[in-house]
Amino acid sequence: MTDIEVLVIEDDVRVADVHRRFLEKIEGFTVIACANTGEEALDWLQSFAPQLILLDVFLPDILGVDLIDKIKKMSPTSSIILITAATEAHIVQKAYRKNVTDYILKPFTFDQLKESIEKFRFKHLLLQNNEKFTQEKIQCLWPKTASSIPEDTQLLLPKGIDLTTMNHVINYLSTRKDGSTAELLGKNIGVSRSTARRYLEFLVTQKQAYIELTYGTVGRPERRYFIFS
Secondary structure, three states: OOOEEEEEEOOOHHHHHHHHHHHHOOOOEEEEEEEOOHHHHHHHHOOOOOOEEEEOOEOOOOEHHHHHHHHHHHOOOOEEEEEEOOOOHHHHHHHHHOOOOEEEEOOOOHHHHHHHHHHHHHHHHHHHOOOOOOHHHHHHHOOOOOOOOOHHHHHHOOOOOOHHHHHHHHHHHHOOOOOEOHHHHHHHHOOOHHHHHHHHHHHHHOOOEEEEEEOOOOOOOEEEEEEOO
């Protein structure tokens, strides 16, 4: 079995070397190159297509999350793990929408990186070594996330937030890849727009959902809510 080839994109040479040494401890992975800028990374991608890319966000010439689209054009089969100190909501949201494989915050431990890498390898080999998939194997690629709040959480919910309704909201949002407005949610679960908005805003405060503003030709922007998986 050939090793999984990795490209490290990190502006700090010392940190890039730490990534490389960490990966050397994990059997089956080979770091082909380390790039310190977005431009250098794209140059490397002209000569090889790594199966895995470890990407920082704060590069000297471009934000890592903005580099992802360029990477995907040149190497569409590459998986990307973001390793960064970036905690800003708009960066995390953009990374989520661009389907990165994982998001690891610095500083991190070797065990954290190893766990992420092992999960990637399992899915990578599953995709490579099967011509047909059973439901069980498909579920390994898209594992179900918690679709409800545990019952013992009811005591922690604020006044006006009911556990049963909250679970209906979460279940509905989980099916909406394009998000939902408060009005649309209300119509689908049988509550008023204002009630739907209250539950949606609560999920946002709990970091379980985020908001995107959609601007039309006239009027106020539309607030669409998306669940974090």
